[in-house]
Amino acid sequence: MIGIYGVNSVAKLAIDILRSTTSLGEVTLIDDDQKKSGEVFYQKKVGYSLNAWKTQFASNSEAFIFLAIGEKHLARRHEVFHSIPIARFMNIIDPRSFIAEDASLGTGNLFARFSSIGHETKIGHNCIIWTAAIIEHNTEIGDSCYISPNVTISGNCRLGRCTLVGSGAVLLPGVTVGNHCIVGAGAVVTKSVPDNTVVKGNPAKMIQHNSHSHE
């Protein structure tokens, strides 16, 4: 039994990977946008009631959960993850991704096609690593991060929790990006970035405080 919370492009990606690796079985979809309730998504009717869903999946040792809450709501993603027993989450891994044998993975993560996790790299819990994102060796990614398509995170980098790295951005070796940051699409991050900061450009410059960091 598989429960996916959030009906969006991340859910589609998760379902595509599940379809290619296992039988979909009993998938339940829930979204807290009441307007989506009753809609049909991938031949499944969308339900509405986070609490009922949590009870159904959190207490069932045969069930696992995936959060499809996307890049605009990473603080919420983090909060929901921590309100459910960790044992209910599993990683969804596209068979075309590469994960080094000595990398360490938390749980509740999604690794899309052609993503690559380098040697001795540590990925926290509840992250989404999109298509062709490369995370090199000896790097640490905190919980509930969103790594967009074609990102390159070089070796020896650190990323805090609930941070979004936009499409095609590059983090140079050894850089630290804090908690609740946004790295703009295409940015080249050459220096460390403090918590709650939005950066963009090449070389990346701070443009603003991340006002969504505590939503």
Ligand SMILES: CC(C)(COP(=O)(O)OP(=O)(O)OC[C@H]1O[C@@H](n2cnc3c(N)ncnc32)[C@H](O)[C@@H]1OP(=O)(O)O)[C@@H](O)C(=O)NCCC(=O)NCCS
């Ligand atoms: C950097 C970012 C966070 C800024 O968002 P914002 O504050 O809403 O910015 P706006 O869209 O209002 O644009 C403000 C200015 O920055 C520019 N800008 C926006 N994003 C930029 C980027 N990634 N790089 C360089 N300049 C950018 C805009 O052209 C605009 O310039 P102007 O003032 O000269 O007209 C956002 O544009 C971004 O890149 N987010 C990442 C999106 C992404 O990759 N998501 C993952 C999808 S899978």
